[in-house]
Amino acid sequence: MRSRDADRFNHDPWADDYDRKVRDETNPIRAGYAAVLAWTVEQARIGPDSVVLDLGVGTGNTVALIPRARRVVGVDVSTRMLAQAPAKLSHLLHVELLEADLLEVFDRDLPVFDAVVSTYSVHHLDDTEKAELFRRVHGALRPGGRAVFGDLMFESEAARSEIAAAWSDEDRARVIKSLDEEHPWRVDHAVRHLESAGLQVLEARRFSVLSWGISAEKPDPGAL
Ligand SMILES: C[S@@+](CC[C@H](N)C(=O)[O-])C[C@H]1O[C@@H](n2cnc3c(N)ncnc32)[C@H](O)[C@@H]1O
Numbered sequence: 755m756r757s758r759d760a761d762r763f764n765h766d767p768w769a770d771d772y773d774r775k776v777r778d779e780t781n782p783i784r785a786g787y788a789a790v791l792a793w794t795v796e797q798a799r800i801g802p803d804s805v806v807l808d809l810g811v812g813t814g815n816t817v818a819l820i821p822r823a824r825r826v827v828g829v830d831v832s833t834r835m836l837a838q839a840p841a842k843l844s845h846l847l848h849v850e851l852l853e854a855d856l857l858e859v860f861d862r863d864l865p866v867f868d869a870v871v872s873t874y875s876v877h878h879l880d881d882t883e884k885a886e887l888f889r890r891v892h893g894a895l896r897p898g899g900r901a902v903f904g905d906l907m908f909e910s911e912a913a914r915s916e917i918a919a920a921w922s923d924e925d926r927a928r929v930i931k932s933l934d935e936e937h938p939w940r941v942d943h944a945v946r947h948l949e950s951a952g953l954q955v956l957e958a959r960r961f962s963v964l965s966w967g968i969s970a971e972k973p974d975p976g977a978l
Contacts, residue, residue, distance in 0.1 A: 755857050757856055757879050760878075787965065790966075793959065795871065799900055803824050803868075804868040805827075805869075806820065808871050811851065812836075814828065827864065867899060869895075869900045872905070876903055878937065881937065881940075881943060881947075884939070891951070892951045897975065897976065901972070909966075914940070
């Protein structure tokens, strides 16, 4: 199953400028970016023997923070974003970059993962697709493996309304309008969908008005 808006959100047109833009954390969309990426990698508990999947790897900024791993698979639809990743990942021995859709990739022959990470990509899936992604992530993880997401999120629908009301000036109202054209997470819905998929939510943490992280673990019935 390919996600509905994969072509619309393919970042080919923005790839050349992407890394410069994410460094500007005065932009409310970017505020918290560096901290979210660092937290995502830290929460994923990646060690030298870990097999890791990055969903929406883009130019490789999250994978670049992984000090070592046995194998990393990065997935993205954008040829031009992926083209920038290898230069940042030379410290990792075994990296595969797959040009594929976030959902469709699970129909491929993938290894079992110790950790699945994703930053600022899953808001390109609608809520039904997010729920499907969580089921696919659960299926791809080993028991005890971690799934960690950093992205643009509102705590709830009520929180979105409060922020939209407070951000009534022209610039920030435009931010809310453009976000509404994508699929920013609702933390409360996502926690329910993650739990329904069989993942145990460990933490939901806010990094800025719009940036959050959610970490989860696939329960290991064999663990003490
Ligand atoms: C905002 S960028 C985030 C990139 C990187 N993870 C980061 O944090 O800098 C979102 C990425 O998701 C990719 N993307 C969007 N929709 C996708 C889909 N359906 N399947 C695969 N990749 C997708 C885009 O091409 C883009 O590279």
